[in-house]
Amino acid sequence: xxxxxxxxxxxxxxxxxxxxxxxxxxxxxxxxxVLIGWVIAASFSTTREIFAGDALKFKTGLxxxxxxxxxxxxxxxxxxxxxxxxxxxxxxxxxLVCAPAAYVLSRFEFIANKTIQTSLVSAMGVPMIMIVxxxxxxxxxxxxLNSISLNRITxxxxxxxxxxxxxxxxxxxxxxxxxxxYEQAAAIDGCSPMKTFWLIMFPMAQPGIITxxxxxFINVWNEYFISLIFANSDKLRPIAVGLYSMINSMRxxxxxxxxxxxxxxxxxxxxxxxxxxxxxxIAGITGGGLKG
Amino acid sequence: MKKSKxxxxxxxxxxxxxxxxxxxxxxxxxxxxxxxxxxxxTDAISKWTFVGMGNFTKLFxxxxxxxxxxxxxxxxxxxxxxxxxxxxxxxxxxTSGIRFKSFYRAAIYMPNVVSAVALATMWLQYVYNSRFxxxxxxxxxxxxxxxxxxxxxxxxxxxxxxxxxxCFGMVGYHMLIFASGIERISEEYFEAATLDGANKVKQFWxxxxxxxKGVFKTNITMWSVTSVGFFLxxxxxSTVTADTQTITPMVYMYTQVFGAGNSVTEHNAGMGAAVGxxxxxxxxxxxxxxxxxxxxxxxxx
Numbered sequence: 001x002x003x004x005x006x007x008x009x010x011x012x013x014x015x016x017x018x019x020x021x022x023x024x025x026x027x028x029x030x031x032x033x034v035l036i037g038w039v040i041a042a043s044f045s046t047t048r049e050i051f052a053g054d055a056l057k058f059k060t061g062l063x064x065x066x067x068x069x070x071x072x073x074x075x076x077x078x079x080x081x082x083x084x085x086x087x088x089x090x091x092x093x094x095x096l097v098c099a100p101a102a103y104v105l106s107r108f109e110f111i112a113n114k115t116i117q118t119s120l121v122s123a124m125g126v127p128m129i130m131i132v133x134x135x136x137x138x139x140x141x142x143x144x145l146n147s148i149s150l151n152r153i154t155x156x157x158x159x160x161x162x163x164x165x166x167x168x169x170x171x172x173x174x175x176x177x178x179x180x181x182y183e184q185a186a187a188i189d190g191c192s193p194m195k196t197f198w199l200i201m202f203p204m205a206q207p208g209i210i211t212x213x214x215x216x217f218i219n220v221w222n223e224y225f226i227s228l229i230f231a232n233s234d235k236l237r238p239i240a241v242g243l244y245s246m247i248n249s250m251r252x253x254x255x256x257x258x259x260x261x262x263x264x265x266x267x268x269x270x271x272x273x274x275x276x277x278x279x280x281x282i283a284g285i286t287g288g289g290l291k292g
Numbered sequence: 293m294k295k296s297k298x299x300x301x302x303x304x305x306x307x308x309x310x311x312x313x314x315x316x317x318x319x320x321x322x323x324x325x326x327x328x329x330x331x332x333x334t335d336a337i338s339k340w341t342f343v344g345m346g347n348f349t350k351l352f353x354x355x356x357x358x359x360x361x362x363x364x365x366x367x368x369x370x371x372x373x374x375x376x377x378x379x380x381x382x383x384x385x386x387t388s389g390i391r392f393k394s395f396y397r398a399a400i401y402m403p404n405v406v407s408a409v410a411l412a413t414m415w416l417q418y419v420y421n422s423r424f425x426x427x428x429x430x431x432x433x434x435x436x437x438x439x440x441x442x443x444x445x446x447x448x449x450x451x452x453x454x455x456x457x458x459c460f461g462m463v464g465y466h467m468l469i470f471a472s473g474i475e476r477i478s479e480e481y482f483e484a485a486t487l488d489g490a491n492k493v494k495q496f497w498x499x500x501x502x503x504x505k506g507v508f509k510t511n512i513t514m515w516s517v518t519s520v521g522f523f524l525x526x527x528x529x530s531t532v533t534a535d536t537q538t539i540t541p542m543v544y545m546y547t548q549v550f551g552a553g554n555s556v557t558e559h560n561a562g563m564g565a566a567v568g569x570x571x572x573x574x575x576x577x578x579x580x581x582x583x584x585x586x587x588x589x590x591x592x593x
Binding site for chain 1: 325398
């Protein structure tokens with residue numbers, strides 16, 4: 001932080017020395033912006049203009065109908081709704097499941113404490129491929145894949161499950177940094193430990209809870225592999241898998257403008273979320289959770 | 293504080309239930325499955341036939357699996373090298389005291405929050421397009437005719453196209469980890485080095501690099517864990533089932549167990565499980581080796 005304050009005063013010599021650095025970063029960022037900017041522009045264009053290399057000229061005006069078409073005929077509204085439901089419910093459930101566990105692990109000493117923590121950390125490194133086969137077997141044998149509502153609950157259970165280790169470890173680090181003076185004061189006033197957690201410590205952990213929820217939301221929103229295997233019906237498919245089949249079908253029909261508008265619709269929600277929350281997200285990666 | 297057994301159990305139980313159901317039980321069963329021949333994933337244990345190490349020896353004799361292993365190794369090694377080099381370079385620039393630091397940082401990390409399906413589609417359908425693609429436009433403008441004429445998505449270039457696009461998205465995350473590591477180094481070290489007459493390059497080699505050894509370890513571990521799960525990009529970049537240019541073990545396992553592709557003659561879920569076990573062993577080996585090579589306990593700061 002102190003470093004940032006020092007450079008407030010403009011010095012040409014200093015800036016010149018940093019010029020190669022500026023150049024490299026600017027080129028990289030420019031590339032990113034052109035990439036995204038062009039795709040958004042193309043989504044308002046027509047397939048013919050895109051192929052003529054005129055996607056940015058808008059000779060025939062802005063074509064909002066690409067979006068209308070993608071939204072209605074390709075059922076984007078449906079898959080976005082599914083993803084929104086999955087992501088929201090998973091986020092809330094993850095906090096309710098992981099926050100108490102993280103608190104207990106950070107505050108109390110008991111025999112299995114270290115073992116549980118190590119297991120959770122190791123689980124973060126387990127490849128998805130190690131867990132899908134038995135889960136598929138279990139779920140298929142219970143005849144869940146034939147019932148939409150049961151399948152939806154199973155999907156939610158899996159989305160929550162795969163994010164439990166990360167969420168718990170992240171919140172554990174956060175709770176460890178909170179002073180225990182508050183709990184001691186509460187104990188003297190006769191407040192039971194459980195009540196102390198929900199009334200005092202849980203609200204105090206709010207910044208950590210918000211950060212980890214942002215990550216969970218993005219993770220569930222972008223989740224692909226689990227959804228590919230366990231969401232068999234159109235009524236269940238979340239956005240990542242839905243977009244994949246949509247892109248394939250649009251590539252065959254040659255509707256490129258429609259394809260780019262579908263891509264834009266899918267990437268906009270997390271992108272907008274990121275514009276507003278980037279500082280919090282970055283602080284969450286570098287500060288909390290995983291230590292270097 | 294007084295500990296209460298009921299509270300510990302009540303608070304931990306839901307968390308542990310998820311852990312046992314989604315991680316512990318499936319992992320144990322996958323290891324068990326890898327020693328059996330199982331014609332359908334959903335078969336009961338009574339229908340499994342024990343084959344010992346049969347699945348593993350068979351996998352290593354299957355050329356498609358070996359190709360997939362070779363691909364993931366190249367992605368891990370070459371991609372890892374490119375990503376770590378770029379991430380470290382960007383992190384050094386970011387921490388050198390430039391203006392608009394948070395803007396650059398946020399913009400470079402951005403691809404990480406976007407759905408990978410959307411990002412891969414942007415690369416595949418726009419950047420690599422042979423008619424209106426970004427690479428073609430850039431290279432034509434720079435009068436690099438040879439580069440502009442490359443058909444990025446044909447069989448000869450597909451792997452590299454995939455690797456470039458994937459690395460582009462991954463740089464931001466590792467950059468953040470490096471940058472936070474560099475920022476944790478106390479300013480005093482650099483001041484002392486400057487007083488002793490060390491220039492910026494020397495400071496980087498003799499101060500920064502040794503002090504971020506632990507960060508390297510984190511980055512290599514994270515990179516390896518994500519590489520092992522390489523699936524989506526491969527699936528998006530392949531034009532046919534079991535495309536030898538882009539197939540990875542995860543895709544191989546998917547076609548082996550769930551796929552209807554004609555490339556796999558017999559379905560054997562045990563082989564799929566064996567693929568998982570092999571990949572996990574790779575991760576453990578990488579983790580152990582990096583831990584051995586980059587011991588950071590001899591440095592305290």
